[in-house]
Amino acid sequence: MPKTLICKRSDVPDNGLKECDMQGGLKVLVANSGGDYFAYQAMCPHQDVPLCEGLYDGAVLTCHQHLWQWDIRTGSAIGLAEAPLECFKVEIDDDSIYITAGGDALDVGELFSGIADSTLGSIKALAQRQEMQAGGTLYGIGDPADDFFILESGRIEFVIGRDDRTSPAGFMLRKGEVFGWAALLDSQPLRIAKAKCIEPSILLRINGKAVLKVLESDPAAGYAVMRRLSSLIARYLAPSGAK
Ligand code: FES
Structure with missing residues (x-):
């Protein structure tokens, strides 16, 4: 900004x-x-x-x-x-x-904090900035989970369930928050929630497989990121729903 x-x-x-x-x-x-x-x-x-x-x-x-x-x-x-x-x-x-604005969303977010600058630089090089209008849908349930996202600004609403049995699973408000993390899991090739912008939003979009490749070349960073990812998933799934 x-x-x-x-x-x-x-x-x-x-x-x-x-x-x-x-x-x-x-x-x-x-x-x-x-x-x-x-x-x-x-x-x-x-x-x-x-x-x-x-x-x-x-x-x-x-x-x-x-x-x-x-x-x-x-x-x-x-x-x-x-x-x-x-x-x-x-x-x-x-x-x-x-x-x-404060620092880059990738710097302030918890997922990649503390990893080596060279590894973080390689991940930054993969990030594409994406601007979305209010009402725009980033992904729906069942879509391929290729990319994950980091929120730069704006608000994202998550909805889980199908047809008339959907329910909101929360809003994302904080810069640096990661969502769409199924892209970082081998076992989860499809989306299990719908993500929609409820106000104009700016995101970093990063391909999950490309990041996993970067992390393979820095096992210490890979271990730290996967530990944080598992606690992030546990945190989100416990009270509200899937992101
Ligand atoms: S909505 Fe602000 S503390 Fe709960």
Whole structure:
């Protein structure tokens, strides 16, 4: 994301919050804390709830729905919260507040964190950036599972089941989250969920078999990635459904 004007300082109340609309449909939450400004994802990382409706005392933001909390200066999860907030870099120029995105989605995501730079570089070289409009379908149940995806921005809805017995299996909100991971499993050649963009979204699309080949040449990285993938799958399947 290039440096983008998000709002005026005077738009954000002292020790208060403002939800800002960006071009392309992205929403960003701007917070004032003692005269300093911070910018985060606008929606709660737990469920589809606007954080601007939460409770904020100038230091701690609390989502009113299930009381997840974050330190507003770092976006770190505190209390009951199980996930941090996606953070944007803030620049101030006179009365104007600008934001830029944090690191590359592949760098901030958990799946490939800590692996050797050369291996990560080979994986980055395989990634194709894909922009999707709201309503666009990435894949449906039964489609070949060739590629997996890493969310750069936007929101993806997952639906499992067939015909009228479908049920939502959650939303993806955090930059760096991986989905479509069946492409990294030999035993799962077909999709078991439907993935649809519910707002304009940007993704990295990566061929699963090509990544497995890269990981074969770096067994330490391959072991670390497969361990993380198995805990990620267990986490997703336990409470909600398949991604
Ligand atoms: S929706 Fe925000 S904590 Fe559950």
